[in-house]
Amino acid sequence: MxxxxxxxxxxxxxxxxxxxxxxxxxxxxxxxxxxxxxxxxxxxxxxxxxxxxxxxxxxxxxxxxxxxxxxxxxRGVRRSVKDCMKPGNVIDDDVQECVQGYREKTW
The missing domain is CATH 1.20.5 (Single alpha-helices involved in coiled-coils or other helix-helix interfaces)
Incomplete structure (x- = not known):
């Protein structure tokens, strides 16, 4: 047992x-x-x-x-082009990455 x-x-x-x-x-x-x-x-x-x-x-x-x-x-928050646009209404690769949420706006 x-x-x-x-x-x-x-x-x-x-x-x-x-x-x-x-x-x-x-x-x-x-x-x-x-x-x-x-x-x-x-x-x-x-x-x-x-x-x-x-x-x-x-x-x-x-x-x-x-x-x-x-x-x-x-990916972060997506934004509009207006929110991410650089001074002087410049749109470049940095702005596109900001719009897609890959980069924070630092300018």
């Missing part, structure tokens, strides 16, 4: 600890491994984009697409 109780207790403890290990592994994956893999991917893409090889054009396009995706993820 003691053996059955001990075995059942061990099984319960192991299943409870398995959840803890799963949570820890998920945390390590989300907060450590993913940023490291993303950083390595960007470094490889940049080195390929600098060259003239067959993968350079694709790497440059991929880097542009990643940059745009990061901007979209961190």
């Amino acid at each position: 003691k053996r059955i109780i001990a075995t059942a207790s061990l099984a319960i403890c192991m299943s409870a600890n398995a959840d803890l290990f799963d949570d820890a592994a998920k945390g390590i994956g989300d907060y450590v491994m993913k940023p490291m893999a993303d950083s390595l991917n960007k470094r490889v893409q940049r080195s390929l984009a600098e060259g003239n090889g067959p993968m350079a054009k694709g790497a440059r396009a991929n880097l542009k697409q990643q940059e745009l995706a990061e901007k979209e993820a961190n």
